[in-house]
Amino acid sequence: xxxxxxxxxxxxxxxxxxxxxxxxxxxxxxxxxxxxxxxxxxxxxxxxxxxxxxxxxxxxxxxxxxxxxxxxxxxxxxxxxxxxxxxxxxxxxxxxxxxxxxxxxxxxxxxxxxxxxxxxxxxxxxxxxxxxxxxxxxxxxxxxxxxxxxxxxxxxxxxxxxxxxxxxxxxxxxxxxxxxxxxxxxxxxxxxxxxxxxxxxxxxxxxxxxxxxxxxxxxxxxxxxxxxxxxxxxxxxxxxxxxxxxxxxxxxxxxxxxxxxxxxxxxxxxxxxxxxxxxxxxxxxxxxxxxxxxxxxxxxxxxxxxxxxxxxxxxxxxxxxxxxxxxxxxxxxxxxxxxxxxxxxxxxxxxxxxxxxxxxxxxxxxxxxxxxxxxxxxxxxxxxxxxxxxxxxxxxx
Numbered sequence: 001x002x003x004x005x006x007x008x009x010x011x012x013x014x015x016x017x018x019x020x021x022x023x024x025x026x027x028x029x030x031x032x033x034x035x036x037x038x039x040x041x042x043x044x045x046x047x048x049x050x051x052x053x054x055x056x057x058x059x060x061x062x063x064x065x066x067x068x069x070x071x072x073x074x075x076x077x078x079x080x081x082x083x084x085x086x087x088x089x090x091x092x093x094x095x096x097x098x099x100x101x102x103x104x105x106x107x108x109x110x111x112x113x114x115x116x117x118x119x120x121x122x123x124x125x126x127x128x129x130x131x132x133x134x135x136x137x138x139x140x141x142x143x144x145x146x147x148x149x150x151x152x153x154x155x156x157x158x159x160x161x162x163x164x165x166x167x168x169x170x171x172x173x174x175x176x177x178x179x180x181x182x183x184x185x186x187x188x189x190x191x192x193x194x195x196x197x198x199x200x201x202x203x204x205x206x207x208x209x210x211x212x213x214x215x216x217x218x219x220x221x222x223x224x225x226x227x228x229x230x231x232x233x234x235x236x237x238x239x240x241x242x243x244x245x246x247x248x249x250x251x252x253x254x255x256x257x258x259x260x261x262x263x264x265x266x267x268x269x270x271x272x273x274x275x276x277x278x279x280x281x282x283x284x285x286x287x288x289x290x291x292x293x294x295x296x297x298x299x300x301x302x303x304x305x306x307x308x309x310x311x312x313x314x315x316x317x318x319x320x321x322x323x324x325x326x327x328x329x330x331x332x333x334x335x336x337x338x339x340x341x342x343x344x345x346x347x348x349x350x351x352x353x354x355x356x357x358x359x360x361x362x363x364x365x366x367x368x369x370x371x372x373x374x375x376x377x378x379x380x381x382x383x384x385x386x387x388x389x390x391x392x393x394x395x396x397x
Contacts, residue, residue, distance in 0.1 A: 018294075025298045033305035033320055037125050040315040044092040044126065045072040047082040054102020060114070060141070061097065068133070087182065087344050089122045089312070089334075093130045095137075113178035114141070121183035121341035123312040124192055131179075138177035183342050190256055195336035196309035198248060199329045202270055203303070205244050206237075206277035207296055213237060214285045222375045226368055233282075234361075241274035258340060265339055269332070269350065276328045276357030283360050286367045303329040328356050 006012055046068070050061040065073055077085070082094045096115040116134040120127050185191050213233045220229055249267045252258065258266070281299075284292035305311055306324040313324055324330040335349035 021294065022297065026301055029298060029301045030305070032317065033302070033311070036311050036315045036317055036320075038129065040317075041129055042069045042071050043314045044070060044129070044312065045074065045090065045314065046070050046093040046095070047074040047077050047085070047091050048095045048097075049077060049079045049082055050075070050097045051079065051099045052097045052101040053099055054105075056102040056105055057097040064095065064137070068137075083117060083182075086117060086119050087342070089119060089126075092122075092126050092312070092314075093118060093133065115178050115180055117180040117182060119182050119342075120185045121337045121343075123308055123310055123315075125310050125315070126312050134177075134179055138179075142177070185341050186256075193309070194252065194256060194340065195333045196304075196307060198252070198266075198270060198336055199273060199307060199309075199332035200304070201248050202245070202273035202332070203277040203281075203300060203329055205240075206274045207281040207293075207300065209237060209240050209274075210278050210282040210285050211290060211293055211296075214282060215290065218289070221372075222377060225377060226372060226374065230365065230368055237275060237278045238271075241271045241278070245270035245274060262340065265346075266336075269335055269339065269346070272350070272353060272357075273328065273332045276332075276353050276360070279357050279360040279364060280328050283363050283367070286364050287371070299323075303327045306330055307333045309333045326356060328353055331356065 007016075048061050048064055050057045052058065061075070065075070074082070074091070079094070079096050082091060082096075085091045086094050094115075094117040096117070098113075098115065101114065116137070118127060118130045118134070213236050216236075217229050217233050220232075223229075224232070245267055249263070249270055252266070253263070281292075281296050284295050284299075286292075288295070302320065302323055306316065306320045306327045307329040308324060311320075313321055313330075316324065331349040331352040335346035335353070338344050338346040338349065
């Protein structure tokens, strides 16, 4: 056999097509998806809460509104409500100017500060971007207030020598930054990326499992009814979900050592994650057979961006944002963030996962009922033949 003949074989042609297809798919999906950083940073919603009863707070709030690069800056919230929205990741940053800010500045006796609150239990791009923004704001404010204080000192340049040190100290401490981080994530990429890793582990395992079990479904046609075989597929998937989830969560506890109180919550979500992804990817396999993997893999790649683990939904380009509303991985990542590191209930995301899985299973049932042709069951056919022979013998007698 010549090399050119080998290249014409089914396996070689398949390898060439798949290599080309997935090279284009990965680059074509990832590059546009991550191009949203930092291009769409201005779409992140933030809040400025000015409780200062003096003039400085109002001036600073106006400066921030003019200079910050965000299109959505909410100024109508109370600090309490803004912090609640921040916990739910409905806001990316809360800037709070306290009631005594101007008074503290004028006294010069105590350090004055503005509270910048960031929620770390969210997309990694948001937390890092907000840290950079806060650092820049604090640098500008520190320079501004130090300059104002220095001007006051120069106006009183002929003060006694013993007061020089005190005035210098006032310049240094005219303003100090106060960055508050809620729901802090432990240091290490293994902690920051854990929600994504767990979600992807369940998704990939479920995608391969759906291909294998639906293949077994088709091979077993004629040995049992379609409904019975479909039930077998779901039961086998559930069994694999439990086994694989125990293994995955076990490794998490060996490496990351999270709180023992979270064990059953994380395990239960991972099992649910597997079953939802199993039925989500199974729709395409039931419809197209093993060839459905050609479509399932690009959908998986797109969900790594649509999951919200790195890019928040507000920053996503429209195709990824649309996908996030039906993506099992999006709801899984958000539920893990809330469960492992957050201070809100993961229930809304869990129920969204259940809804996605239920709809996917319903679609698969419809495909099995109306597209897969019925086949006579071997045992039933043999039993029918026996009964026909028996009836014919009785009539003859």
